[in-house]
Amino acid sequence: MAAVLWIHGGGYAIGTPEQSRATAERLVAASGCVVVLPDYRLSTEAPYPAALDDCEDALRWLRDSAAGLGVADDQLMVGGESAGGGLAAALTLLARDRGEVAIAFAMPLYPMIDDRPTGSSRDNGAPVWNTATNEGAWDLYLGALRGGDVPTYAAPARAEDLRGLPPTLTFVGDAEPFHDEVVDYVRRLRDADVPVTSTVYPGAFHGFDLVAPWAPVSRQARAFLLDGFRHAVATLRAPQPAGD
Numbered sequence: 001m002a003a004v005l006w007i008h009g010g011g012y013a014i015g016t017p018e019q020s021r022a023t024a025e026r027l028v029a030a031s032g033c034v035v036v037l038p039d040y041r042l043s044t045e046a047p048y049p050a051a052l053d054d055c056e057d058a059l060r061w062l063r064d065s066a067a068g069l070g071v072a073d074d075q076l077m078v079g080g081e082s083a084g085g086g087l088a089a090a091l092t093l094l095a096r097d098r099g100e101v102a103i104a105f106a107m108p109l110y111p112m113i114d115d116r117p118t119g120s121s122r123d124n125g126a127p128v129w130n131t132a133t134n135e136g137a138w139d140l141y142l143g144a145l146r147g148g149d150v151p152t153y154a155a156p157a158r159a160e161d162l163r164g165l166p167p168t169l170t171f172v173g174d175a176e177p178f179h180d181e182v183v184d185y186v187r188r189l190r191d192a193d194v195p196v197t198s199t200v201y202p203g204a205f206h207g208f209d210l211v212a213p214w215a216p217v218s219r220q221a222r223a224f225l226l227d228g229f230r231h232a233v234a235t236l237r238a239p240q241p242a243g244d
Contacts (some may be wrong), residue, residue, distance in 0.1 A: 002033040002075035002104075002233045003066060005059055005091075009082030009207070011112065011129070011137035012043045012051055020084075022213075030226045031233045034071050036062055040087070047143030048154045055087050056094055063101050063240060074237040077105040077229075082129075082178075082207060083137070085111030085170070089156040089185075092165045103166045104238035107225065110172040110206060114157035114181035115142060115150055121177035129206035134177050157181050162192040167236060169197045169228040171221055173204025197228045 004027055008015045017037035024035040038058035041050040059078065066073035078088040085108030095101045114121075115138045124131045139146055142154060152159040168189055172182040179200070186198045201208070201217050209218040 001071045002031060002077055003062055003069060003071035004033055004035045004077045004079060005055070005062055005088075006035050006037055007040070007055055007078070007080030007084035007087045008037065009080060009084040009112075010042070011133065012048075012083040012086070012141040013137055014042065014044075015083075020080075023081075026222065026226060027229060030230050033077075033233065034069050043137070043140040043143075048141050048145065048151075051083075051141075052087060052090050052094070052153060055091055059091055059095070059101055059103075072237070074102065074239045075104050075233065076102065076238070077107065077232065078103055079107030079109065080111075081109045081210065083112045083141075085109050086113045086156065089113055090153045092168075093153055093156055093159055096164050099241055102238035102240050104236045105229075105232040106166050106168045107229065108168065108170050109209075109225070110176065110178050110182060111156070111170065111185075112137070112178060113155060113185060114178075115146070115155045116157075118177075118180035118184075120174075120180040124177045126175050126177065126205045128208075128211060129177055131177060157185055162189050162194060165189065165192070165194045166238065167195040167197075167232065169225065169232070171199045171201060171224060173201045173206065173208055175203055176206035178206065199224060 008020045017039050020037050040054035078091050080088045088108040092106050095103050189196045209221045
């Protein structure tokens with residue numbers, strides 16, 4: 001049985017684990033997995049790396065608690081929407097670099113991963129999330145690091161070497177600020193020989209699947225996620241490093 005650490009979104013500044021309950025229930029129904037929804041410090045309480053530290057602690061707890069939860073410790077998976085997707089992407093980098101926890105699969109959905117302006121995040125006035133909210137959220141999350149030497153674990157799009165990351169699934173709308181950074185991240189993952197399943201939904205704004213869950217495009221996105229997740233559960237394993 002797989003275990004999933006699913007991280008809520010909210011621009012690193014707002015949100016609660018409970019907002020991901022519906023997604024967790026769908027993942028459980030799709031595979032019988034265990035889903036853990038971590039509570040992490042928001043940027044309004046403490047800037048980077050507080051949220052990432054909390055999520056890494058939760059991932060370590062999940063690894064150490066696998067037997068008690070009745071899950072396979074070689075099927076630990078991470079995912080999340082928006083800032084939660086950014087934290088999931090950051091966890092894959094941390095896990096690879098530190099070599100202490102193996103992640104079998106990652107599902108960073110429309111992740112918030114680049115603090116630098118892109119073609120789609122500049123002058124974007126789309127619903128839900130736009131240039132102004134994006135800039136303000138990065139200001140809060142990065143704090144004194146803003147505009148300086150930003151670590152790759154804070155903004156995973158800055159990572160130059162993506163080799164060795166786990167197979168990844170993601171999707172994004174083409175009307176939202178994160179479109180360009182996600183598409184570029186997918187391209188660079190593939191260039192690094194990381195298996196990626198991804199799609200872009202025309203006309204979709206940020207968080208469309210959560211804001212308008214009844215819409216046909218949202219149903220398509222949920223099916224895309226669940227089909228990819230079921231395939232990952234059936235085919236992917238990542239043994240934990242020896243001694244951990």
